[in-house]
Amino acid sequence: MASIARSSLLRQVAAARPASSPSLIANAARAAAFHTTAKRSLLPPLPQKIEGTVNDAARVPPPSPSHGSYHWTFDRLVAASLVPLTVAPFAAGSLNPTLDALLCATILIHSHTGFQNIIVDYVPQYRTPRARKALIWGLNAATAIVGLALYEFETNDVGVTEAIKRVWKA
Template identity: 40%
Template sequence: MFSRTVKLTQARAFQTTARKNLTIPFLSTLPQAPGGVKGNVNDAYVPPAPEKLHGSLHWDFERVLAISLIPLVTVPLAATGSISTVLDTALASVLLGHCYVGFQSCIIDYIPSRVYGKNHTYAMYLLGLGSLFSVVGIYHMETKEGGLIGVLKNIWSKPSTEKK
């Protein structure tokens, strides 16, 4: 009886649950090769073609955008009055670029083209379209609404309680 117990615990120690890949349920996926490997062991590795806009230049551009936000955000906070239109437009544009690069990284990481195929391309097109609409919105905000800082000041200002 003791030997049966030992054998059962030894067998259960090696059991594993079925591993499920994380997928987005409403997006169609492409069929994947077993283990994610295409070909066989003896096939040579074919590296992807180099792109100048990706890799270290892309990483440097992300860092420049992130670091340039620091003075662009602190100057309006330190200024008591309104800031120049050029500085306000630069803040809105750099903020849009920072958001674009961040969302692009999320799409690349969580909707990869090797798994989701055309859905990855559609997501990138939607990001570009949304960014284009944002550029139009920034233009409208800068010309008619007093800029990004002016809009934020209007949102956070205390409403007037004076009766007319």
């Protein structure tokens, strides 16, 4: 079965050379089925730092209510509140600026906490502290800019729900 997975060129080389050749065995072990190009790393690996030994216990982070069930519950409440806030302006038939502002603020909070969770989960503090800090600051700046843009759109233009209504009817 293993000979089926190997390419025909590899089988021809194996038949032409003696089996005692160590370079052939080493090259055959590196060959994989259906791989025709060499592996190229796009980014260099992160700095490797080993703390402790194999017999040490795993490091447990300090308990924090902002990274536990309260944070998860807040995210779920914001996500669940988006459903009635999205439907209410269209179902009621009236355009209320307060309801529109509440919808914009909830969408902004939902997006900010979602991207913050991605940064916290995939950019570890102990391996890349500067990159994580830069990403958090970038997220805060982007949230502030989007919040300002939504405020300007709500006060100086038609608003989010009216814009959606116009696009839907176009």
